Amino acid sequence: MSKKTAIVLVNYKDYVNRFLVECRDSLRSQNYPKDLFAVYIVDNASSPESRKYIGETYPEAVIVPRSDGNYSAANNAGIKKGAEDGCEYFVIANMDTRFDANWLAELIRALESGSDVGLVQSKILLYPKNQAEWGKLRINSLGNIIHFLGFGMTSFYNEPDREIAGWPEINGYASGCSLAIKKEVLDKIGGYNEEYYMYHDDIEVSWKVKLAGYKIVLAPKSIVYHKYEFSRSMTMVFYMERNRYITVLAFYKPLTLLLILPAMILMDLGVLMYSLAGGWFKVKLKVYGYFLKAESWKKIIKFRQELNSIRRLSDREIVKPFTGKILFQEINNPPLQYIANPLFSAYWAIIKKIIFW
Numbered sequence: 223m224s225k226k227t228a229i230v231l232v233n234y235k236d237y238v239n240r241f242l243v244e245c246r247d248s249l250r251s252q253n254y255p256k257d258l259f260a261v262y263i264v265d266n267a268s269s270p271e272s273r274k275y276i277g278e279t280y281p282e283a284v285i286v287p288r289s290d291g292n293y294s295a296a297n298n299a300g301i302k303k304g305a306e307d308g309c310e311y312f313v314i315a316n317m318d319t320r321f322d323a324n325w326l327a328e329l330i331r332a333l334e335s336g337s338d339v340g341l342v343q344s345k346i347l348l349y350p351k352n353q354a355e356w357g358k359l360r361i362n363s364l365g366n367i368i369h370f371l372g373f374g375m376t377s378f379y380n381e382p383d384r385e386i387a388g389w390p391e392i393n394g395y396a397s398g399c400s401l402a403i404k405k406e407v408l409d410k411i412g413g414y415n416e417e418y419y420m421y422h423d424d425i426e427v428s429w430k431v432k433l434a435g436y437k438i439v440l441a442p443k444s445i446v447y448h449k450y451e452f453s454r455s456m457t458m459v460f461y462m463e464r465n466r467y468i469t470v471l472a473f474y475k476p477l478t479l480l481l482i483l484p485a486m487i488l489m490d491l492g493v494l495m496y497s498l499a500g501g502w503f504k505v506k507l508k509v510y511g512y513f514l515k516a517e518s519w520k521k522i523i524k525f526r527q528e529l530n531s532i533r534r535l536s537d538r539e540i541v542k543p544f545t546g547k548i549l550f551q552e553i554n555n556p557p558l559q560y561i562a563n564p565l566f567s568a569y570w571a572i573i574k575k576i577i578f579w
Contacts, residue, residue: 227309232296233265246280314400343397347446492562
């Protein structure tokens with residue numbers, strides 16, 4: 223463990239007031255050489271008040287101020303500053319967390335476990351709400367799942383915690399709550415695509431890492447307690463739905479897109495009806511509006527060209543672990559459970575066998 227590591231945390235407005243103290247204390251308690259890691263807090267949507275609070279609360283952290291709230295750009299800014307300071311490993315982590323004392327050491331140990339390992343995720347546990355729950359820890363994520371239509375889902379959510387041996391490969395994508403990546407990999411994939419702004423950024427980075435020929439693994443002894451909150455703000459809905467389409471349109475080869483097109487249309491009709499029932503129809507129209515702009519398609523085409531330049535794996539290899547079933551554990555939706563999931567799972571099982579490019 224001789225390479226310097228940058229830990230990048232992103233603040234948004236008053237986020238630091240709610241979460242920084244416990245996060246800071248757990249970072250100060252790491253069983254890892256203090257001269258081998260530095261903390262970079264990207265103050266996104268920065269204000270004099272937030273900068274002052276961070277400086278007073280965590281004086282040893284490096285503050286990187288930004289103004290526009292773009293989460294993907296914030297991560298890039300933190301990575302850039304860390305690289306300028308000589309860091310070769312980069313950890314992207316949420317601030318609404320408490321880190322186990324061996325979190326960083328185990329995360330880096332997994333990252334150094336092989337030259338083909340490009341990205342590592344911690345074991346993410348749900349932060350206990352009371353003392354009793356500390357004795358019955360439950361899982362937030364052991365690596366996430368990708369639906370063939372671009373949805374991202376947590377794996378093993380709310381299941382009891384358990385011991386896991388070795389560094390098992392993650393077939394889907396690494397959760398952005400706590401992941402580590404090598405500088406050489408970032409140099410190849412080009413960091414975060416800032417067009418994503420927020421949400422699906424971890425899918426985008428993970429898919430690029432795999433496309434470039436690297437493995438994603440779980441570091442099960444690198445433990446994070448995550449103060450996970452499932453919310454559905456209109457801002458969140460817009461970016462999740464828009465970025466899902468950007469991902470599908472950019473990453474798949476043309477023939478794969480043609481094969482999934484009927485499912486995309488059918489799913490979109492379902493989401494459209496769901497938006498009407500859920501009161502976010504205007505948000506759905508805003509998503510359509512994005513794709514009606516020529517500038518948006520120029521960006522997608524440019525992104526496709528960048529992805530083709532790093533591609534080492536075929537679509538057949540990439541989509542092998544993708545699922546046709548949507549698992550949103552926080553939502554009880556009978557039409558999804560009894561109609562959509564069986565239909566799309568059957569469709570995906572058929573077309574996945576056809577993809578050979």
